[in-house]
Amino acid sequence: MSGATGSDVAFRVAEQLRAPAPWEVIGERTRxxxxxxxxxxxELERGPIAIEGYGIRLFRPRGNVLGTGFQASSDLSAxxxxxxxxxxxxxxxxxxxxxxxxxxxGGQARPSDVAIVDRSLWADPTRVVREYVDALLAAFHGxxxxxxxxxxxxxxxxxxxxxxxxxxxxxxxxxxxELEVAVKAFGGPEGAPxxxxxxxxxxxRLEPKKLPGDVEAWCRYAADVRRxxxxxxxxxxxxxxxxVLAGILPSVLGGRFTGAARLRHIAPEVGSVVGGELATxxxxxxxxxxxxxxxxxxxxAPRGRHPLIxxxxxxGLLYDSLYASALSERSTASAVRSAAGPSGxxxxxxxxxxxxxxxxxxxxxxGSDQELYETAGDGILVTQLGWAYPDPISGTFGGxxxxxxxxxxxxxxEPVRGGTVGGTVLAPxxxxxxxxxxxxxxxxxxxxxxxxxxxxxVRPLSVAGA
Amino acid sequence: MASLxxxxxxxxxxxxxxxxxxxxxxxxxxxxxxxxxxxDTKSTxxxxxxxxxxxxxxxxxxxxxxxxxxxxxxxxxxxxxxxxLEGEVAHGGGTAPPPGLSTTTKGSWATHPKRPLHDLGxxxxxxxxxxxxxxxxxxxxxxxxxxxxxxxEEERLYLNSAGARCHERTLRTHAAVVPIAMENGNxxxxxxxxxxxxxxxxxxxxxxxxxxxxxxxxxxxLHAKAPPSGEMEVLLDDTVAGLFAHESFGHGTEADQFxxxxxxxxxxxxxxxxxxxxxxxxxxxxxxxxGSIYCDDEGHPGQKTMLVDHGRFVGALxxxxxxxxxxxxxxxxxxxxxxxxxxFVRMTNTYVEPGDRSVEELIADVQDGVLLEHGTSGIEDxxxxxxxxxxRKGHRIEHGRLTDLVGGMxxxxxxxxxxxxxxxxxxxxxxxxxxxFCGKGHGDYLHVGTGGVHLLSxxxxxxx
Numbered sequence: 001m002s003g004a005t006g007s008d009v010a011f012r013v014a015e016q017l018r019a020p021a022p023w024e025v026i027g028e029r030t031r032x033x034x035x036x037x038x039x040x041x042x043e044l045e046r047g048p049i050a051i052e053g054y055g056i057r058l059f060r061p062r063g064n065v066l067g068t069g070f071q072a073s074s075d076l077s078a079x080x081x082x083x084x085x086x087x088x089x090x091x092x093x094x095x096x097x098x099x100x101x102x103x104x105x106g107g108q109a110r111p112s113d114v115a116i117v118d119r120s121l122w123a124d125p126t127r128v129v130r131e132y133v134d135a136l137l138a139a140f141h142g143x144x145x146x147x148x149x150x151x152x153x154x155x156x157x158x159x160x161x162x163x164x165x166x167x168x169x170x171x172x173x174x175x176x177x178e179l180e181v182a183v184k185a186f187g188g189p190e191g192a193p194x195x196x197x198x199x200x201x202x203x204x205r206l207e208p209k210k211l212p213g214d215v216e217a218w219c220r221y222a223a224d225v226r227r228x229x230x231x232x233x234x235x236x237x238x239x240x241x242x243x244v245l246a247g248i249l250p251s252v253l254g255g256r257f258t259g260a261a262r263l264r265h266i267a268p269e270v271g272s273v274v275g276g277e278l279a280t281x282x283x284x285x286x287x288x289x290x291x292x293x294x295x296x297x298x299x300x301a302p303r304g305r306h307p308l309i310x311x312x313x314x315x316g317l318l319y320d321s322l323y324a325s326a327l328s329e330r331s332t333a334s335a336v337r338s339a340a341g342p343s344g345x346x347x348x349x350x351x352x353x354x355x356x357x358x359x360x361x362x363x364x365x366x367g368s369d370q371e372l373y374e375t376a377g378d379g380i381l382v383t384q385l386g387w388a389y390p391d392p393i394s395g396t397f398g399g400x401x402x403x404x405x406x407x408x409x410x411x412x413x414e415p416v417r418g419g420t421v422g423g424t425v426l427a428p429x430x431x432x433x434x435x436x437x438x439x440x441x442x443x444x445x446x447x448x449x450x451x452x453x454x455x456x457x458v459r460p461l462s463v464a465g466a
Numbered sequence: 467m468a469s470l471x472x473x474x475x476x477x478x479x480x481x482x483x484x485x486x487x488x489x490x491x492x493x494x495x496x497x498x499x500x501x502x503x504x505x506d507t508k509s510t511x512x513x514x515x516x517x518x519x520x521x522x523x524x525x526x527x528x529x530x531x532x533x534x535x536x537x538x539x540x541x542x543x544x545x546x547x548x549x550x551l552e553g554e555v556a557h558g559g560g561t562a563p564p565p566g567l568s569t570t571t572k573g574s575w576a577t578h579p580k581r582p583l584h585d586l587g588x589x590x591x592x593x594x595x596x597x598x599x600x601x602x603x604x605x606x607x608x609x610x611x612x613x614x615x616x617x618x619e620e621e622r623l624y625l626n627s628a629g630a631r632c633h634e635r636t637l638r639t640h641a642a643v644v645p646i647a648m649e650n651g652n653x654x655x656x657x658x659x660x661x662x663x664x665x666x667x668x669x670x671x672x673x674x675x676x677x678x679x680x681x682x683x684x685x686x687x688l689h690a691k692a693p694p695s696g697e698m699e700v701l702l703d704d705t706v707a708g709l710f711a712h713e714s715f716g717h718g719t720e721a722d723q724f725x726x727x728x729x730x731x732x733x734x735x736x737x738x739x740x741x742x743x744x745x746x747x748x749x750x751x752x753x754x755x756x757g758s759i760y761c762d763d764e765g766h767p768g769q770k771t772m773l774v775d776h777g778r779f780v781g782a783l784x785x786x787x788x789x790x791x792x793x794x795x796x797x798x799x800x801x802x803x804x805x806x807x808x809x810f811v812r813m814t815n816t817y818v819e820p821g822d823r824s825v826e827e828l829i830a831d832v833q834d835g836v837l838l839e840h841g842t843s844g845i846e847d848x849x850x851x852x853x854x855x856x857x858r859k860g861h862r863i864e865h866g867r868l869t870d871l872v873g874g875m876x877x878x879x880x881x882x883x884x885x886x887x888x889x890x891x892x893x894x895x896x897x898x899x900x901x902x903f904c905g906k907g908h909g910d911y912l913h914v915g916t917g918g919v920h921l922l923s924x925x926x927x928x929x930x
Binding site for chain 2: 084
């Protein structure tokens with residue numbers, strides 16, 4: 001894999017760990033390389049941005065409860081490991097989790113073979129990021145009415161390792177890239193103010209060959225912003241592409257379809273109806289190039305595929321080892337480490353909890369994008385929402401339309417911008433929701449970060465505008 | 467793990483070494499400590515802030531800035547970062563001086579809390595959280611209560627080759643209570659969240675009346691009506707007005723957007739953009755404010771900057787580079803999320819200053835509209851001048867009276883249209899600065915505060 005390996009940080013820490021079982025260590029070595037653009041010039045070059053650290057988790061049974069203690073550190077000295085262990089022990093004495101024990105994964109399972117490493121990026125990150133930026137700028141060459149006003153390309157190369165007191169020793173690498181570009185359209189005889197299409201994308205690899213087509217579309221959206229008006233108010237058919245659904249589904253399904261939600265009485269019952277016949281959603285931790293995909297979960301268990309919703313009916317929930325133990329279930333290898341805020345992007349800095357990885361909405365017989373517009377008839381295509389801000393507890397979402405289009409007579413018509421679109425992702429049987437009101441699901445899925453889904457038609461959703 | 471001050475010699479030596487070849491070099495070293503207690507009806511968990519430290523170096527190559535970061539404050543990894551930047555300077559290809567003025571600020575600052583949360587210890591903090599949980603849980607229909615109490619002390623050391631040395635320890639305390647009500651499988655919740663720079667004195671008492679009220683607020687949302695849709699009169703409460711200030715004139719006045727020619731506000735600097743009774747400020751010196759800072763990450767002291775003064779757009783937020791390019795002064799607004807993140811022009815505490823109307827008068831002025839309450843989030847549009855604000859709930863206003871409770875909404879509109887339609891700003895004091903996190907793009911999150919007073923205008927609202 002072009003020299004891509006996992007870090008041995010966890011193994012080094014585990015060798016020095018002086019703590020009784022059960023315990024678990026995650027190690028991480030991450031390097032980042034960034035180029036920041038101002039216009040078509042490189043404004044700032046950052047890197048290597050290097051961090052190496054580990055997290056120790058201890059489990060201490062006390063009668064009917066389990067005390068869990070976690071401490072992360074970047075201090076790899078013997079004294080640093082001893083201090084981190086001591087802090088974790090102290091925390092475990094205070095913590096209470098409703099399980100008597102924990103069944104950590106052992107080291108024998110075979111991992112899934114999932115593509116999550118951009119090999120050329122791993123081999124020479126500085127050169128590959130520069131070449132990608134060159135290709136990005138080249139795609140704007142010759143355009144007289146659109147430029148990038150700023151942007152950045154950030155490449156993250158991570159090596160993970162996991163060890164535990166059950167004999168687990170696994171390691172794996174991954175790459176992640178973030179692209180941000182603000183495309184400004186201007187000029188023309190109409191004298192309209194400039195328009196902007198703001199691109200923010202996360203993926204596992206850099207794909208410069210896609211840039212000419214992508215830039216063409218971004219410039220078109222930026223130009224259409226200049227003549228767009230607010231959509232009409234009312235309940236109407238709304239067409240949502242994968243980019244928009246990727247901003248809605250992970251938060252809500254991740255908040256409600258887990259053992260953590262079940263323990264706290266906010267998960268739907270398995271077997272209950274939360275959507276229409278067209279709503280089938282799986283969590284696929286081994287989906288190629290998915291932002292949430294990996295060969296192992298964040299406790300070291302091999303990732304797999306788990307049905308969440310089957311034809312509108314709840315088919316399963318996601319568990320890590322701790323919540324599986326509390327609820328007498330088996331782990332679904334769904335341990336995820338992440339958090340918002342400073343250092344949130346580093347796995348080693350957080351204890352795991354059950355969560356979604358890469359969500360896959362099953363394609364159906366809705367056909368091509370054009371056929372979906374024809375199904376919608378008259379409605380709104382939402383190309384980009386300002387931010388859906390989905391609420392993981394209530395399941396509501398909504399945001400401002402940054403760019404979209406009226407659909408008239410089954411065809412994409414004039415652009416719309418401003419106003420809001422929103423609703424509820426899932427609701428009990430009989431109540432309106434995004435999943436209950438799916439009228440058509442396209443035939444081909446597109447991967448957008450953590451979600452692979454076809455375009456869908458929802459009828460109706462609430463639109464507020466002029 | 468050696469402290470930052472113990473490693474200062476290594477970091478200062480690295481800056482001196484970089485300055486031998488670079489026209490300017492600086493470093494920001496960072497460490498921290500803290501504890502969070504999370505508690506609900508099923509579990510109690512504690513987490514200590516990761517024992518991380520690290521440093522970011524920035525040099526001027528003669529053509530542009532270059533940065534490198536490492537989580538090692540000494541040893542070969544530190545040397546590798548320095549050597550990489552020396553290579554960048556050697557191949558920088560330019561001889562231009564660094565933009566703007568280099569600070570020479572020297573000082574040391576620390577938060578001195580009146581009631582440190584950590585004085586309670588883990589047991590005391592857990593006991594406080596349990597008491598709050600039990601009061602909220604006693605309210606009918608409440609199926610779950612999540613309580614989170616935390617403190618964190620962030621230590622930063624800024625050094626540059628011009629001689630600046632800023633050392634600061636900033637302590638923030640935060641408390642949040644989320645009672646979840648459930649009826650027929652439908653969850654609903656409101657939440658109680660307060661915090662600031664300091665100790666428990668920045669948080670209202672977590673007493674029985676406050677916790678019961680928080681739970682009753684969640685319960686009431688079980689029966690909230692659907693919000694209205696379309697363009698109408700909107701009365702923003704103080705929390706939503708704070709979000710408005712942040713998303714409209716906060717992000718729009720970050721002067722790096724001016725340099726990128728990406729701000730709809732740039733050509734309006736100096737002009738009247740709103741009514742005479744409207745003023746908006748960004749202030750990094752608000753005592754106890756969640757977004758308050760002692761020094762920014764270029765060594766400029768925190769300060770208050772008027773953005774809109776009695777309707778006139780008068781100021782922008784600057785770092786050394788934008789100040790240099792636009793003929794202004796740096797405003798103490800250069801901030802990094804952490805040692806792994808770049809420095810940007812950022813806000814601190816942004817708020818709407820008081821006007822001259824009572825809240826009752828503003829409500830009485832509305833024939834058919836909605837009061838937006840409990841702002842939760844927003845997003846800016848620096849070039850297009852749109853804004854999106856989201857709220858947990860609101861009340862219809864009909865014929866000058868508050869009527870039905872309605873559920874979550876999003877507000878959408880053009881900032882300049884919104885300002886032209888603004889009919890009143892409430893008098894009184896700027897209330898609590900609400901704690902929040904702000905990203906630049908979809909990353910680089912850091913602590914910011916928002917606040918203000920009620921504000922009456924017109925916009926599109928819809929279900930969200």
